[in-house]
Amino acid sequence: MKKGEKIIILIVALVCLAGCGTDNGKATESVVEESSVKENEINTTEQESVVATTEMESSVDEMGTKCEPMKESDAKDFWIDGNTYLIKMRYVMDGEESLFDSDGTAQIHKEREYKDGLIYNIIINSNDGNVKNRSMAHFYVENEKIYIVDDYDSNNEKIKDDYLQLVYQQKDIENDNGKGLYYSIVNIDGITKFKLYTYLVETNYYNNIEWGKERNINFFENGYGAQRDLLQVKFIKKN
Structure with a gap:
C-alpha cells in the first residue's frame, strides 16, 4: 500500500470515530434529559397526589361524605x-x-x-x-x-x-x-x-x-x- 493511501484511510477512520463519539454524546445527553424530565413528572405527580389525598382526608367525615361541619x-x-x-x-x-x-x-x-x-x-x-x-x-x-x-x-x-x-x-x-x-x-x-x-x-x-x-x-x-x-x-x- 502506498504512503498516500495509508494517510487517506487514517483520516477517514478518525472522521468516523469523531462522528460516532458525537452521536453517542448526543444520545447520552438525550437519555439523561429524558430521564430527568420523567423524574420531574413523577415527583410532580406524587406531590399532587399527596396534596389531593390530604385535602380529601381533611374534608371527609365518618360517613365518607364530603360536607361542611355545623357552624x-x-x-x-x-x-x-x-x-x-x-x-x-x-x-x-x-x-x-x-x-x-x-x-x-x-x-x-x-x-x-x-x-x-x-x-x-x-x-x-x-x-x-x-x-x-x-x-x-x-x-x-x-x-x-x-x-x-x-x-x-x-x-x-x-x-x-x-x-x-x-x-x-x-x-x-x-x-x-x-x-x-x-x-x-x-x-x-x-x-x-x-x-x-x-x-x-x-x-x-x-x-x-x-x-x-x-x-x-x-x-x-x-x-x-x-x-x-x-x-x-x-x-x-x-x-
Missing part, C-alpha cells in the same frame, strides 16, 4: 321545638344489607316538660323517600346534662333511671359496669364525644355522638355488629 352560629339554641337542620344520612333498611346514602332533614320536637328538664324527639326524613318521620332518638335535656331515653313513653309521669343513659356533660367520665356495658364522655377543645358499646353478647350494640360547643349534635351513630340496623346522621346546618 357555632347555627348551633345556638339547638333545642328549640320546630328547629330543622339539614343532614346527611347513611343507613341500612330493614331486611337489607346494602348501605344507603342520602341528604335529608332533622327536626326537633319537644315532647314533654319535667321538673328538671325537657324531653325532645329528633325526627329525621331522607330526601330519597326511604326514611320517613323516623325517631333518631329521644333526649332528656337538663341544664348541665343530656340523657338518651330508652323506650320513652309519654304516659309515664316519671322517667325511670334505668331508662336514662348519660350522653353529655362537661366532666370526662369512663364507666364499665362489668356486665357488658361500656361508655365514656371525653371533652377536647369544646367538642364532646360520647361512646357506648355492649360486649359479652353476640351482636354488640354501639352508639356514638359528637357534640358541639353549644350542646348541638354534630354526629350521631348507632347500630349493631356487622352494620345491622346502622344509622349515621351528620348535622350540617340550620335550615
